[in-house]
Amino acid sequence: MTLVTYLAEHRLWLLRTPATSYALRLDADDRPRHVHWGPPLTAEQAATVPGPVCRDGSSFQTEGYGELEGPGFGAPSLLLRYTDGGAGVEWRHLGHEIDGGHLAVRFADRHHPLEITLHYRVREDTDVIERWTELRHTGDGEPIRLERSDSASWTLPVLPGVRVSHVVGGWSSESQLKREPLPYGETVLTNRRGTTGHQANPWLMLDAGTAGEEHGEVWSAALAWSGSWQITVQRPPSGPVALTGGFGHDGLSWRLAPGETWTTPVFAGLYGASGFGGISRAWHAYTLRHVLPHPGELRPVVYNSWEATGFDVDLDGQVRLAEQAAALGAELFVLDDGWFGARASDRAGLGDWQVNLDRFPGGLDKLIAAVHGHGMRFGLWVEPEMVNPDSDLYRRNPDWVLHMPHRTRTTLRNQLVLNFARPDVAAWAHDWLDRLVTDHEIDFLKWDFNRAFTEAGHPGHDDPDRLWIDHVRAVYAIIDRLRADHPHLRIESCAGGGGRADLGILARTDEVWTSDNTDAVDRLGIQHGYGQLYPARTMAAWVTDSPNPLTGRLVPLRFRFHVAMAGVLGLGGNLPEWTPDELAEAAELVARYKEIRPVVQHGELYRLGDTDGPVSAVQYVLDDQIVVLAYRVSARFGHPAEDLRLAGLNPSSRYRDTATGHVHHGAVLTFHGLPLDLPGGDHASTLIHLIREP
Numbered sequence: 001m002t003l004v005t006y007l008a009e010h011r012l013w014l015l016r017t018p019a020t021s022y023a024l025r026l027d028a029d030d031r032p033r034h035v036h037w038g039p040p041l042t043a044e045q046a047a048t049v050p051g052p053v054c055r056d057g058s059s060f061q062t063e064g065y066g067e068l069e070g071p072g073f074g075a076p077s078l079l080l081r082y083t084d085g086g087a088g089v090e091w092r093h094l095g096h097e098i099d100g101g102h103l104a105v106r107f108a109d110r111h112h113p114l115e116i117t118l119h120y121r122v123r124e125d126t127d128v129i130e131r132w133t134e135l136r137h138t139g140d141g142e143p144i145r146l147e148r149s150d151s152a153s154w155t156l157p158v159l160p161g162v163r164v165s166h167v168v169g170g171w172s173s174e175s176q177l178k179r180e181p182l183p184y185g186e187t188v189l190t191n192r193r194g195t196t197g198h199q200a201n202p203w204l205m206l207d208a209g210t211a212g213e214e215h216g217e218v219w220s221a222a223l224a225w226s227g228s229w230q231i232t233v234q235r236p237p238s239g240p241v242a243l244t245g246g247f248g249h250d251g252l253s254w255r256l257a258p259g260e261t262w263t264t265p266v267f268a269g270l271y272g273a274s275g276f277g278g279i280s281r282a283w284h285a286y287t288l289r290h291v292l293p294h295p296g297e298l299r300p301v302v303y304n305s306w307e308a309t310g311f312d313v314d315l316d317g318q319v320r321l322a323e324q325a326a327a328l329g330a331e332l333f334v335l336d337d338g339w340f341g342a343r344a345s346d347r348a349g350l351g352d353w354q355v356n357l358d359r360f361p362g363g364l365d366k367l368i369a370a371v372h373g374h375g376m377r378f379g380l381w382v383e384p385e386m387v388n389p390d391s392d393l394y395r396r397n398p399d400w401v402l403h404m405p406h407r408t409r410t411t412l413r414n415q416l417v418l419n420f421a422r423p424d425v426a427a428w429a430h431d432w433l434d435r436l437v438t439d440h441e442i443d444f445l446k447w448d449f450n451r452a453f454t455e456a457g458h459p460g461h462d463d464p465d466r467l468w469i470d471h472v473r474a475v476y477a478i479i480d481r482l483r484a485d486h487p488h489l490r491i492e493s494c495a496g497g498g499g500r501a502d503l504g505i506l507a508r509t510d511e512v513w514t515s516d517n518t519d520a521v522d523r524l525g526i527q528h529g530y531g532q533l534y535p536a537r538t539m540a541a542w543v544t545d546s547p548n549p550l551t552g553r554l555v556p557l558r559f560r561f562h563v564a565m566a567g568v569l570g571l572g573g574n575l576p577e578w579t580p581d582e583l584a585e586a587a588e589l590v591a592r593y594k595e596i597r598p599v600v601q602h603g604e605l606y607r608l609g610d611t612d613g614p615v616s617a618v619q620y621v622l623d624d625q626i627v628v629l630a631y632r633v634s635a636r637f638g639h640p641a642e643d644l645r646l647a648g649l650n651p652s653s654r655y656r657d658t659a660t661g662h663v664h665h666g667a668v669l670t671f672h673g674l675p676l677d678l679p680g681g682d683h684a685s686t687l688i689h690l691i692r693e694p
Helices: 043-049 275-292 313-328 365-373 392-396 423-439 464-485 520-530 557-564 580-602 667-670
Strands: 002-009 012-016 021-026 030-036 078-082 091-100 102-109 115-121 126-137 143-148 152-155 161-167 176-179 184-192 205-209 218-223 229-235 242-247 255-258 260-264 267-272 302-304 332-334 377-382 442-446 490-493 512-513 539-543 567-571 604-608 615-622 627-633 654-657 664-667 684-692
Touching: 002 043, 002 091, 002 152, 002 267, 012 030, 012 043, 012 102, 030 152, 030 267, 115 313, 115 377, 115 654, 126 143, 126 152, 176 520, 205 332, 218 229, 218 275, 218 302, 242 464, 267 512, 275 604, 302 539, 313 332, 313 392, 313 580, 332 365, 332 442, 365 377, 377 423, 423 464, 442 627, 464 490, 512 615, 520 539, 520 557, 557 567, 557 580, 557 627, 557 684, 580 604, 580 615, 580 684, 654 667, 664 667
Parallel strands: 302 332, 302 567, 332 377, 377 442, 442 490, 490 512, 512 539, 539 567
Antiparallel strands: 002 012, 012 021, 021 030, 078 143, 091 102, 102 115, 115 126, 126 260, 126 267, 143 255, 152 242, 161 176, 161 205, 184 229, 205 218, 218 267, 229 242, 604 615, 615 627, 627 684, 654 664, 654 684
């Protein structure tokens, strides 16, 4: 399959993926115009698609602003200001390059010293289309002011109705899925807090209001960026819906200096005709194949000591926890906060990354040796981007934090944000992290980020708003360098829970701490929203105590495990307080998870049942294996659990239940359903593992 075709006579490019195609052309004034995004078209067919026109019959205009292949008259993707008072772009096509599935279309402004390259990448094994933009100042005079520099805009066909799917939330209530009619006018999804955010996530899905879980056309887009971001969707009274997205947020601007190149993050798009489930599976497969650093690995069962000990950590207590965690089958032991400096609470010590020798005489090596002696890997919690005012680091370097002249330095969680846009601060962070990993046998870092940007200034810098971009780029660079220098190191992205989950950070880390809320009932909704875009292989999920430390809810151990087993299983409870029966049941369930782990972490996900209904379930399919996890939160008298219709099976095959030995016919499981043997009462759950018979 030819991935990219150019039709010179039509000045049109056609990009092909396995099941979709995308086309753009140049108009008479060299402006790039969207043509098609949807089902496959041949080059001949794409050439016959009429160009977009306004209601008055004229071509769409750019209103003085550069639109990165948008339809016109919408939110600008590219907003520029020049020193002579001019704005926008008058496009002049310079040429293009095709390298396999990578298309780069080059332009220059007709008057100002600016070159723009629009990048597109398609592959033979995914329908995801990656897009990004490069801007280059080709002159030697004054800088060009960038007031908005999005990665790309996407245009849908005209639809009879439009519905938008996205997630909302907050701390400990992340990823709450919303599907609602798209209002007319402009809808802006954004985060202005310096990281991806708990309140929203940089992706969305659009459909005509008729798509279901396994049927209907869906258009979607996701931004690979871990800082502030914005996505603007425009629905006009008539005509196509368009969206544009990129890094930064309203009110920021940056200088493009002479000779400088400005590269945006990828804003990827995906069209599919198999409903929301099909779109999710396609995003999951793309993430596993082309985003994660080590996609083929199985994530280990982790034990994290935080909920057992809080800040009250010491060598003897952690060694005892490690022994108990290993007995349950944990494969990675993580020492959380409190191991360094004067860190007896969240009020002091953050930034002083030296081992507290009163708590760990001789350092961490004795604990690490004990953990490794139990056959587990060792991990450590760190929060490199933060500092307590009550710390030696801050007392030495008070100017290292984000701050503004003559403004109060607001503390959140008793801490401030270090300015990683400063090369000296970023170098300091890399140096201590590198020494920590080099000097100890550390296999894993839980990289946390517990507060938003405030007073985000950079005094003395001639382009202070760049810190919003440069801080994130510095985080990326540090992680990339650590991983290159320490190939064995694995990293979890955490930001007060799920506040830093996106395709940008997943290109550098191995999993995401999905939420600080470990309540199994709440986690069902959080995991449902997270899994719309991100695969189970990246979704860290712990089993903790009952009553839950956050919500106080009482939930059976079996239910807690079955919810966490839908992702990367972890243990976080206060094990010394668990009864012998609970410990025995936990060990059995950990062993059971290890049996099904390849299917959960690498299989295709099907969401079964209504999340608001009596029973919901997730199903994973990998080759000849099927895993089903079904949940009933609340029992209703007279409403027994109905048989659960499975998906993704071969109707002519037979499937054996590994627990009971019962053999089911694929056609019956698909069209009539799988009987559910749920325990009585609330918070009932079950796990079914099926294997296709030869």
